[in-house]
Structure formats: C-alpha cells, structure tokens
Amino acid sequence: MASSEHRVVITDCDHGSIQEEKEEFDRMGAELLLAQVREEEDLIHVCREADGLINQYALLTRRVFENLPKCKIVARYGVGVDSIDLRAATDLGIIVANVPDYCIDEVASHTVAMILTLARKTAFFDHQVKSNQWDFRKGVPIHRIQGKTLGLIGCGKIGLEVAKRISAFGVEVMTFDPYIQRVEGGIKLTDLETVLRKSDFISIHCPLNDSTRHLIGEKEFQKMERSPLLINTSRGPIVDEKSLIQALLNGLISGAGLDVLETEPPDPKNPMLKMENVLLSPHVGFYSEESISELKRRTARNVSEVLKGKWPGSVVNQGVIGKTRATISMD
Numbered sequence: 477m478a479s480s481e482h483r484v485v486i487t488d489c490d491h492g493s494i495q496e497e498k499e500e501f502d503r504m505g506a507e508l509l510l511a512q513v514r515e516e517e518d519l520i521h522v523c524r525e526a527d528g529l530i531n532q533y534a535l536l537t538r539r540v541f542e543n544l545p546k547c548k549i550v551a552r553y554g555v556g557v558d559s560i561d562l563r564a565a566t567d568l569g570i571i572v573a574n575v576p577d578y579c580i581d582e583v584a585s586h587t588v589a590m591i592l593t594l595a596r597k598t599a600f601f602d603h604q605v606k607s608n609q610w611d612f613r614k615g616v617p618i619h620r621i622q623g624k625t626l627g628l629i630g631c632g633k634i635g636l637e638v639a640k641r642i643s644a645f646g647v648e649v650m651t652f653d654p655y656i657q658r659v660e661g662g663i664k665l666t667d668l669e670t671v672l673r674k675s676d677f678i679s680i681h682c683p684l685n686d687s688t689r690h691l692i693g694e695k696e697f698q699k700m701e702r703s704p705l706l707i708n709t710s711r712g713p714i715v716d717e718k719s720l721i722q723a724l725l726n727g728l729i730s731g732a733g734l735d736v737l738e739t740e741p742p743d744p745k746n747p748m749l750k751m752e753n754v755l756l757s758p759h760v761g762f763y764s765e766e767s768i769s770e771l772k773r774r775t776a777r778n779v780s781e782v783l784k785g786k787w788p789g790s791v792v793n794q795g796v797i798g799k800t801r802a803t804i805s806m807d
C-alpha cells in the first residue's frame with residue numbers, strides 16, 4: 477500500500493473516467509483505487525484496507541462490511557442505496573451517504589420538454605415532414621398551452637422545479653402530495669381526485685414504493701375528465717402500463733410522455749412503441765455532462781469529508797449518528 481494516510485476504493489462504476497473523484501482525493505493526499513469488482517469475495521479482498529468506499533452496483537452485504545475493519549464511510553453514486561445493507565452499516569458504525577439532488581434541473585427540464593413536445597406535437601410533425609408530409613392539418617387538434625392546468629403527483633425537489641418552469645408558459649399548477657402541508661410558488665395543494673379530474677397535463681414526481689406502485693391505474697384513468705397528457709419521469713411501475721395502454725386506445729388521455737417504463741427496455745411488442753401520441757425516452761432524465769460530473773464530485777466529497785472528520789452532505793442511515801467509527805467534529 478502507498479504511504480497515503482487514507483485509502484479509498486471505488487468498488488465499481490459504469491462511467492469511463494474517474495477524473496473528478498481523483499481530483500478530490502489528490503487534494504487531500506488520499507490513495508484512490510478503481511476496483512471494478514462485484515463478487516463478495518473480491519469485494520472483501522480488495523476493500524479490506526479501505527477507509528472509505530464509493531459504490532455503484534456491487535452489493536455491499538453484512539458479510540462484506542464485517543470484513544472491512546477500517547471502513548468509515550460508503551458513498552453511493554446517486555440517490556438509491558439498494559446495493560447497501562444499511563442495517564449492517566449502521567450496526568458497524570459505517571456512515572452511508574448519497575447525493576439526492578444532482579439532477580433536479582435535468583429531470584425538471586426533461587419533463588417540461590415532454591409536455592411541450594406533446595402539446596405542440598413537434599416530434600410528430602418532425603416525423604411527418606421527414607416523410608414528405610408538409611401538412612399541419614395532419615396534427616390537429618392542437619390546443620393553446622397558456623391557461624392550461626398541470627397537476628403534479630408529488631411536489632418535492634423535481635416537482636417544484638417543473639412548476640417553476642411551466643409557470644413561464646402561463647400554465648396553472650396544482651399538486652397532490654400527502655406529505656406536505658403547504659407549497660410555495662402559487663401552486664395549489666389539493667387531493668388526487670381533483671388532480672385527475674381537473675388537469676390538462678398530469679406529471680408524476682413521487683417516489684416508487686408500496687403505496688405508489690400502480691397509483692395510476694384503470695380507476696384513475698376513468699376519472700381524467702380532460703383527456704390530459706400524462707408524463708412520467710419518475711418510476712415506471714407507478715403507472716399500471718396495461719391500463720395506460722387502454723387509456724391511450726380509448727382516448728381517456730390524449731398522449732403520454734414516458735422516460736420510465738414498467739419494463740426497461742420495453743418489450744419490442746409493446747404497442748406504445750407504435751403510437752404517435754406517445755413520446756418515449758430511455759430513462760435519460762437524470763443525464764447531462766454537468767449532472768454526472770457533479771455527481772462524481774459530490775460522491776467523492778462525501779467520502780473525503782468523513783475522512784477529514786466532517787459529516788458528509790447527505791447521511792442516509794441517520795441511526796449511525798452517535799456511533800460512527802469515524803471521529804466527526806461537531807462544529
């Protein structure tokens with residue numbers, strides 16, 4: 477091992493360059509190793525001397541943690557921490573950190589891009605013109621955007637940014653979010669029923685969990701009085717895809733913009749692949765050169781902060797507070 481005071485291991489990652497991470501650890505004179513391993517035995521072997529880990533997909537189990545006597549911090553690239561046994565980490569005093577907000581701008585802008593593309597039918601017309609069809613009537617009816625109502629299902633970081641952007645187009649915004657008491661920026665807080673009945677555009681921004689799986693299904697589509705556009709840039713299984721396809725076929729909704737699907741990538745026989753009023757993208761909402769660069773920098777910083785005796789930007793396992801292996805200063 478090199479003479480550096482600290483050793484940090486990236487267990488695995490799917491990005492080509494680790495320049496940002498390297499810069500962060502070079503600054504503090506720590507050694508950085510990119511392991512690219514996923515098997516339990518390999519993880520134990522390669523991370524045994526590590527003071528901190530950065531992780532993407534490799535499963536960090538209790539057994540792995542029990543064999544890493546020096547590890548004080550695991551930082552996950554991104555929001556989800558499914559790859560990490562949180563209870564084991566907490567029991568052993570290992571801090572788990574994530575970066576919950578590196579792509580808010582990207583997802584919010586992607587959502588608004590989908591609303592505008594579907595409402596103005598730009599993707600449809602592009603396809604028409606390139607097929608030698610120069611006739612705007614092929615795309616009618618087209619409705620004015622100004623004065624329409626957007627209903628947000630979930631109004632956290634991304635929902636709020638969507639609201640800000642779409643307001644510039646003269647669109648009213650309301651939201652159903654059972655976990656907030658008040659909302660800023662002229663957004664009306666209401667119930668799910670009202671969002672379903674009174675929205676011209678509906679956009680989903682809640683997390684996927686047991687209570688939101690198939691939150692939008694047949695019953696909910698039946699309530700959509702204004703044949704809205706449905707946008708989902710959150711997680712595919714929040715919408716029951718069979719009911720969504722039926723709603724598109726029956727005209728209960730006038731179109732859908734989907735960055736996420738129940739099955740990714742979709743089955744080639746999925747009928748939505750052939751629907752002109754369905755706009756699809758391959759779960760790219762999070763991505764920009766800037767968001768990934770920020771993600772890498774902030775993930776590395778979560779580790780370097782702990783190694784310097786400070787709390788990282790975002791602690792996932794709050795139960796670790798008071799029993800960390802790392803000595804964290806209180807100021």
Ligand code: NAD
Nearest residue numbers: 629630631632633634635653655681682683709710761762
């Ligand atoms: P957030 O935690 O800031 O906001 C989520 C909001 O949903 C919260 O206000 C919460 O109260 C609300 N909520 C929870 N349960 C709800 C329910 N049953 N009904 C209605 N609202 C409910 O999260 P965020 O940063 O705004 O991200 C939202 C979602 O976007 C994430 O959960 C993730 O699934 C998705 N996402 C997608 C991409 C992508 O690439 N497409 C990237 C990042 C995030």
